[in-house]
Amino acid sequence: xxxxxxxxSGLLMGAVYALFSSGLTLIWGMMNxxxxxxxxxxxxxxxxxxxxxxxxxLGPLEFIPLAALLLFGLGVAVYFGLVRHMARGPMLAxxxxxxxxxxxxxxxxxxxxxxxxxxxxDNLVGGTFAAAGLRIEASRLLGGVLALLITxxxxxxxxxxxxxxxxxxxxEDRNAAMLxxxxxxxxxxxxxxxxxASTGVAGALIAMFFYISPTxxxxxxxxxxxxxxxxxxxxxxxxxxxxxxxxxxxxxxxYLIGAVYQDVVVYAxxxxxxxxxxxxLMGTT
Amino acid sequence: MLLEARDITxxxxxxxxxxxxxxxxxxxxxxxxxxxxxxxxxxxxxxxAGDATPTAGxxxxxxxxxxxxxxxxxxxxxxxxSFQVPVTFEDMSVADNVMVGAFLRHPHRHEARRAAADVLxxxxxxxxxxxxxxSLGTPGRKRxxxxxxxATEPRxxxxxxxxxxxxxxxxxxxxxxxxxxxxxxxxxxxxxxxMEVILSLTERAVVFHQGRVIATGAPRDVVEDPAxxxxxxxxxxxxxxx
Amino acid sequence: MSETDLPRNDNANAMPAPAxxxxxxxxxxxxxxxxxxxxxxxxxxxxxxxxxxxxxxxQRIGALVLLSAISASAWNLLGGYAGQVSVGHAVYxxxxxxxxxxxxxxxxxxxxxxxxxxxxxxxxxxxxxxTPTFRLRGHYFSMATIAAAELLxxxxxNWPLVGAAVGLMGPPTPRSIADLSFISPLPYHYLFLxxxxxxxxxxxxxxxxxxxxYLAAIRGGDRAARSLGVPVLRYKVYALLLSATFTSLxxxxxxxxxxxxxxxxxxxxxxxxxMVITAALGGAGTLFGPLVGAVILVPLEETTNAWFGGSGxxxxxxxxxxxxxxxxxxxxxxxxxxxxxxxxxxxxxxxAAESASHAA
Numbered sequence: 031x032x033x034x035x036x037x038x039s040g041l042l043m044g045a046v047y048a049l050f051s052s053g054l055t056l057i058w059g060m061m062n063x064x065x066x067x068x069x070x071x072x073x074x075x076x077x078x079x080x081x082x083x084x085x086x087x088l089g090p091l092e093f094i095p096l097a098a099l100l101l102f103g104l105g106v107a108v109y110f111g112l113v114r115h116m117a118r119g120p121m122l123a124x125x126x127x128x129x130x131x132x133x134x135x136x137x138x139x140x141x142x143x144x145x146x147x148x149x150x151x152d153n154l155v156g157g158t159f160a161a162a163g164l165r166i167e168a169s170r171l172l173g174g175v176l177a178l179l180i181t182x183x184x185x186x187x188x189x190x191x192x193x194x195x196x197x198x199x200x201x202e203d204r205n206a207a208m209l210x211x212x213x214x215x216x217x218x219x220x221x222x223x224x225x226x227a228s229t230g231v232a233g234a235l236i237a238m239f240f241y242i243s244p245t246x247x248x249x250x251x252x253x254x255x256x257x258x259x260x261x262x263x264x265x266x267x268x269x270x271x272x273x274x275x276x277x278x279x280x281x282x283x284x285y286l287i288g289a290v291y292q293d294v295v296v297y298a299x300x301x302x303x304x305x306x307x308x309x310x311l312m313g314t315t
Numbered sequence: 316m317l318l319e320a321r322d323i324t325x326x327x328x329x330x331x332x333x334x335x336x337x338x339x340x341x342x343x344x345x346x347x348x349x350x351x352x353x354x355x356x357x358x359x360x361x362x363x364a365g366d367a368t369p370t371a372g373x374x375x376x377x378x379x380x381x382x383x384x385x386x387x388x389x390x391x392x393x394x395x396x397s398f399q400v401p402v403t404f405e406d407m408s409v410a411d412n413v414m415v416g417a418f419l420r421h422p423h424r425h426e427a428r429r430a431a432a433d434v435l436x437x438x439x440x441x442x443x444x445x446x447x448x449x450s451l452g453t454p455g456r457k458r459x460x461x462x463x464x465x466a467t468e469p470r471x472x473x474x475x476x477x478x479x480x481x482x483x484x485x486x487x488x489x490x491x492x493x494x495x496x497x498x499x500x501x502x503x504x505x506x507x508x509x510m511e512v513i514l515s516l517t518e519r520a521v522v523f524h525q526g527r528v529i530a531t532g533a534p535r536d537v538v539e540d541p542a543x544x545x546x547x548x549x550x551x552x553x554x555x556x557x
Numbered sequence: 558m559s560e561t562d563l564p565r566n567d568n569a570n571a572m573p574a575p576a577x578x579x580x581x582x583x584x585x586x587x588x589x590x591x592x593x594x595x596x597x598x599x600x601x602x603x604x605x606x607x608x609x610x611x612x613x614x615x616q617r618i619g620a621l622v623l624l625s626a627i628s629a630s631a632w633n634l635l636g637g638y639a640g641q642v643s644v645g646h647a648v649y650x651x652x653x654x655x656x657x658x659x660x661x662x663x664x665x666x667x668x669x670x671x672x673x674x675x676x677x678x679x680x681x682x683x684x685x686x687x688t689p690t691f692r693l694r695g696h697y698f699s700m701a702t703i704a705a706a707e708l709l710x711x712x713x714x715n716w717p718l719v720g721a722a723v724g725l726m727g728p729p730t731p732r733s734i735a736d737l738s739f740i741s742p743l744p745y746h747y748l749f750l751x752x753x754x755x756x757x758x759x760x761x762x763x764x765x766x767x768x769x770x771y772l773a774a775i776r777g778g779d780r781a782a783r784s785l786g787v788p789v790l791r792y793k794v795y796a797l798l799l800s801a802t803f804t805s806l807x808x809x810x811x812x813x814x815x816x817x818x819x820x821x822x823x824x825x826x827x828x829x830x831x832m833v834i835t836a837a838l839g840g841a842g843t844l845f846g847p848l849v850g851a852v853i854l855v856p857l858e859e860t861t862n863a864w865f866g867g868s869g870x871x872x873x874x875x876x877x878x879x880x881x882x883x884x885x886x887x888x889x890x891x892x893x894x895x896x897x898x899x900x901x902x903x904x905x906x907x908x909a910a911e912s913a914s915h916a917a
Binding site: 062064111112115116119120121122123124125126127129130131132133134135136137138140141248252255256259290291293294297298300301304305 | 636640642644689690692693695696697699700701703704705707708711712714715826830833834837841871872873874875877878879880881882884885886889890
Binding site: 364366385386387389390391395396398402403404405406407411414415416418419422423424427463464466467 | 778783784785788
């Protein structure tokens with residue numbers, strides 16, 4: 031019974047992982063640029079949710095879209111201000127660029143909000159569900175379900191709409207897409223915007239049941255990398271499956287070995303995947 | 316027999332890019348590999364160069380089995396190659412590019428530099444020695460590719476469309492260079508589309524079509540072979556699909 | 558390329574001159590002399606620094622600059638020259654730091670005696686982590702190094718031998734001179750300067766040798782390098798071992814001077830990031846780039862910390878981050894490239910005249 035509880039909470043968290051990792055895989059797949067600041071985007075979204083609630087008394091129905099919108103703007107700004115120039119540069123520049131962004135975001139948060147944890151009140155989304163012997167916090171349930179729906183929605187939009195197919199076209203072959211009248215710049219900026227927006231939603235969701243501090247970005251970023259590598263970069267369905275899996279693995283590790291080592295398991299798994307099958311579990315060579 | 320390729324097959328699933336191709340190259344020859352697009356000559360070439368391992372077949376160089384040898388081992392044994400799209404070391408000077416090749420046989424800097432200088436003079440790149448490789452135009456890059464490969468002192472030089480994309484004047488100069496290389500005793504296998512090059516440069520042409528060798532002989536004869544003409548003009552019944 | 562006439566000269570096989578003026582790789586003679594003068598003056602300053610400034614605060618900064626220059630120059634071997642951008646170099650630094658403090662804590666040896674052990678451990682770590690990771694391209698390689706470093710940091714935080722989360726300390730009072738526990742920063746300054754000079758000499762020699770060319774070739778393109786006979790994996794490993802060795806030494810020296818190490822201060826990702834930024838700011842892949850980066854960043858960090866006190870750490874890294882963004886956006890080659898552009902500008906016409914005269 032406890033095991034089921036662990037698995038379920040792992041799945042719910044995993045869905046959130048899947049959500050912001052989908053954003054990363056979209057960005058990554060588009061232009062082969064790794065966003066090392068992705069975790070810090072999530073962190074910023076968490077603070078947006080926190081301040082929206084404490085300063086303006088907005089509820090989740092309001093601060094989730096708000097965070098999504100603000101982060102969307104940030105993503106687009108980062109694309110035009112930094113990434114567009116970076117992508118054509120040497121490898122060192124590409125890696126350093128988003129790293130620099132991560133540092134600025136993280137330590138600006140440090141400086142502005144101090145290193146202390148803050149959190150939203152527990153009863154924001156009322157209570158705990160008890161069903162079939164399981165106890166699940168409503169906020170986690172909401173978070174997981176919403177994350178799942180939005181991730182699936184992202185996939186559908188990408189594969190079933192005109193706009194989505196344009197984005198995918200640029201990801202697949204920039205030049206061919208240009209020849210077909212698609213503007214790669216716009217599509218890439220859109221990808222960055224959507225990718226960042228996914229962190230906006232994820233961060234706002236996590237904020238409802240997690241501690242908020244400037245340093246959460248670091249481990250979240252690594253989880254996103256693991257999920258993207260596992261799921262195959264550029265693949266949202268891959269990110270979904272991988273995200274859920276990582277959530278469960280993390281929860282099981284915490285339960286079986288201890289919370290301290292849960293990250294170790296995830297990182298070790300990451301290294302294993304990179305070494306054995308760099309294209310991910312669902313990717314093609 | 317310097318190079319011997321037997322029954323080379325390269326299969327990707329059910330599709331065979333190369334299907335039982337054979338090639339014999341004697342020392343000192345200049346051989347041309349020709350064929351329409353998608354005929355498999357580039358894949359075959361990559362197998363010869365060690366960039367790809369054939370699904371079946373053997374390749375022997377100077378008696379040694381090199382079917383599974385790595386590109387580094389190829390260079391050590393005396394098989395050098397140039398790339399179709401030049402991959403010069405952009406940020407290094409022309410001389411330094413060539414030195415990388417020279418270091419294979421001359422581990423010490425001074426000897427490597429001298430050897431590189433010889434190669435630069437031989438290939439007419441001496442005046443551009445200190446130029447950044449990335450600032451050269453296409454003909455310069457192609458020439459540098461060849462110079463770099465020459466610096467490894469090969470017995471066999473594999474040229475992958477090294478003369479494509481050049482103006483007639485540049486092509487003439489390039490042909491001169493290849494002749495000079497051959498005059499030094501280096502065996503050359505060249506993949507080429509440009510007919511002028513094949514006709515004027517090679518002693519023997521090997522024609523690929525759909526992964527197989529369909530004709531081999533003197534260029535003038537091969538070009539008039541009806542099977543070769545048909546392959547180039549294409550029968551609509553047999554379209555090569557990649 | 559437009560058709561060009563064959564130049565009338567003896568060399569019938571000469572290439573037609575390219576349409577645009579060729580960009581020279583080596584600066585003209587006058588520029589080289591200027592660089593040499595600056596180098597000599599710079600080193601004279603480094604030597605004389607602690608004697609010029611009587612203030613302990615500034616003397617200490619001098620020593621810290623040199624320490625940072627050692628780690629950044631060590632990183633530079635792998636990340637700059639070989640082009641393999643490792644963002645997990647803290648593992649080697651930490652290994653060196655912890656080795657020194659463990660031999661003191663458990664065996665009572667002077668901490669510096671742990672340095673060779675640290676080097677050994679670092680090299681082993683490098684082989685274990687590096688060999689499979691070198692197969693990965695660009696971003697994947699960097700991510701793998703981050704993951705490996707974080708993994709080891711967490712493990713160290715739970716390993717009693719290295720003091721778990723609390724960390725280890727060095728001798729509170731020096732028991733002999735071998736403990737290298739000095740009150741004044743002066744001895745540290747000259748010790749570090751000595752190590753740095755050895756490292757830079759080694760790097761300089763390497764740069765001019767076959768290894769230097771092969772690493773540059775690997776940076777220029779694996780595939781092309783292999784076709785020329787360069788044993789790519791082997792040379793990457795050589796660069797890694799050299800890099801890990803000196804990074805480990807830097808860690809040991811750090812432990813000797815500071816007398817303390819814990820998972821965050823010795824294995825944290827910021828250690829790795831600092832190394833990368835320091836080298837990149839000055840110019841990754843250049844001999845003095847990391848030193849220049851250290852000269853700029855270390856005083857910056859120390860003075861910011863001094864001014865802003867507790868929250869100083871935050872501001873320092875905002876500045877670091879901003880610097881990286883600026884370099885990335887405008888000049889990924891770092892100061893070294895800026896320098897070349899500045900001194901090359903008045904010389905450009907001279908260079909063009911030189912090459913034109915060669916082609917005539």
